[in-house]
Amino acid sequence: MLLAALPNSLYALVQRVQNTNPGETMDKSGKDGLLGNKIAAGVLTAGLVLWGANRIAHSVMSDEAPEKPAIKIAALPSAAPAQASKPAGPESILPLLAKADVAKGMAFVQQQCAACHTFTQGGANGVGPNLYDVVGAPMFAHTGFSYSAAVKAKAHGNWTYDEMNEWLYSPSNFAPGTGMSYPGIHNTQTRADVVAYLRTLSNRPVPLPSASQIKSESEEHGASAAPPATAPAENLTALLAHADPAKGKALFEEQCTACHTIAKGGANGVGPNLYGVVGSKSFSASGFDYSDAVKPKAGKPWTAARLDDWLKSPAAFAPGTHMAYPGIKNDQTRADMIAYLNQNSASPVKLP
Ligand code: HEC
Ligand code: HEC
Structure with a gap:
């Protein structure tokens, strides 16, 4: 992994040093071969030190490919602030x-x-x-x-x-x-x-730069995300019958806890506390300041089918919602989530 990120020239040197069997060098190539190796190793060490310093300075994230070759030492901002070839931004x-x-x-x-x-x-x-x-x-x-x-x-x-x-x-x-x-x-x-x-991370997130873009975007998805409300219902019944709340819980912990608590009496965060949400009046958690996008929909109970719609794509369900979460695209995963949410309730509803 590290080697893969080495600039080509250094990588070639590494290969050269690694591929040379020391014993063979002594016997067949004599001193010159060995000297060559030493020089190569010296150059390599110097190169690695420079390269390493540059790497540390940039300390590029592991899951992100460096955009520029790591060898471009001149681009170090602190080392060459007055450099004419400043990165274009x-x-x-x-x-x-x-x-x-x-x-x-x-x-x-x-x-x-x-x-x-x-x-x-x-x-x-x-x-x-x-x-x-x-x-x-x-x-x-x-x-x-x-x-x-x-x-x-x-x-x-x-x-x-x-x-x-x-x-x-x-x-x-x-x-x-x-x-x-x-x-x-x-x-x-x-x-x-x-x-x-x-x-x-705000009770009133600032608007996205291109509201029209995001809207047409969610409408594109909406075409399939908001199909005739009856069609998916039968499907959902079958999916709920096989739902695995433990899987729902795992996903919740991974993707929802940044914004939601689910324990009874838990605090509202970026999103409202979700204890007892299944079957409750939607968008009505006390003390939570909902977006104007969902306010017109408030009060209507969260049936499994309606939650399914919401969780599939919050932005399609209520364009402009503050729940900046892309949605759960997999049908079974949504059913798992609904089953999990339903467990966290004083009086779980009987799911279809
Ligand atoms: C090693 C510690 C450190 C790390 C890691 C770090 N920051 Fe910072 N961040 C700071 C410090 C210190 C400041 C204040 C800057 C100053 O006073 O010069 C700051 C300031 C900021 C500000 C401006 C805040 C304001 O009040 O206007 C933002 C935004 C920010 N950081 C985002 C991030 C993000 C996003 C990441 C991760 C990608 C990150 N930081 C990683 C230490 C860090
Ligand atoms: C980035 C923050 C964020 C994430 C992540 C997030 N939510 Fe939300 N959620 C919100 C906000 C904000 C609202 C209130 C919507 C509004 O006001 O537009 C909300 C509302 C809800 C509601 C309706 C609650 C009510 O009071 O009727 C449910 C249900 C919900 N979220 C479930 C989830 C689930 C399940 C996940 C994970 C798969 C999730 N959310 C991930 C921020 C988030």
């Missing part, structure tokens, strides 16, 4: 946001950012500031966090998608000397996923 994430994968963004953030940041409402500042409600908020202005002078100089107005894109692409380019020692997210889709997730 990140690709825009605006066209990607509507379709971004919030669940992936969440997983990425938990892996890469949680060491320094908390994401819940009222969460403590750590090495970095709490990031609840950061998109659209005043830049570098979270209460109680002491920011570096480097970013204070860059703070102007509120975080737009464009600025968040640039910051996350390379914090040290955005604000040389920033205290956020993180190399940046160079993959554009990953940046879009992360920003789409950060956007959801």
Whole structure:
């Protein structure tokens, strides 16, 4: 894996050293062969040190292919700030946001950012500031966090998608000397996923950049996601009969707990507490501030069929909903989830 990422020239050297049998070299090639090997090894070591330093400086995420060859040492922002060939800046994430994968963004953030940041409402500042409600908020202005002078100089107005894109692409380019020692997210889709997730960490997420785009998008899916309401019902009955609540629970823990609690009396988070949701009046959890998108639908009970529709694609069910979750596309998996939700209730409904 590491070898695969080595620049070709170094990789060739590694191969050369590895492929040469020392005994053979002594016997047949004599000193010259050995000397050649030593030089190769020396060059290799020097190369590896340079390469390693560069790798560490960039510390590219394991699940993300480096966009530029690792050997391009001159591009190190701190080493060559005045370099004329400064990276041209990140690709825009605006066209990607509507379709971004919030669940992936969440997983990425938990892996890469949680060491320094908390994401819940009222969460403590750590090495970095709490990031609840950061998109659209005043830049570098979270209460109680002491920011570096480097970013204070860059703070102007509120975080737009464009600025968040640039910051996350390379914090040290955005604000040389920033205290956020993180190399940046160079993959554009990953940046879009992360920003789409950060956007959801709010009681009032800022609108997506292209509401019309996201709408036509969800309508495309909606064509198949909102079929005649009777057709899937029979199917759902069969799926519920075979539903596995344990699988639903596993998925819930993986994909829903960032926004929802399910225990009795659990707090509302980004989304409402879900205890007893099956059979209850929809979008009516006390103390939760629902989006205008779902308010017109509030009060109608959550039957299994209706939940099935919602969970298949929240955005198709209620365009503009704040539940920025792409939906559960697999029919059986949705049934598993409904069975699990139904277990978490004082009075589970009899599922069809
Ligand atoms: C090694 C610790 C560290 C890691 C890892 C880290 N950050 Fe930060 N982050 C910071 C610090 C420190 C600041 C404050 C910057 C300063 O004062 O220069 C910050 C600031 C921010 C801000 C601006 C917050 C504001 O109040 O305006 C955002 C947004 C942000 N980080 C997002 C992320 C994301 C997303 C990730 C993961 C992809 C991440 N950070 C990873 C330490 C970190
Ligand atoms: C990124 C945050 C987020 C994730 C992830 C998420 N939800 Fe939600 N969920 C919300 C929000 C916000 C609402 C309220 C919708 C609104 O106001 O538009 C909601 C509403 C709901 C409702 C309706 C609750 C009610 O009061 O009637 C159900 C059911 C639900 N979510 C289930 C799930 C399940 C199951 C998952 C995982 C497969 C999930 N959610 C993942 C944020 C999220």
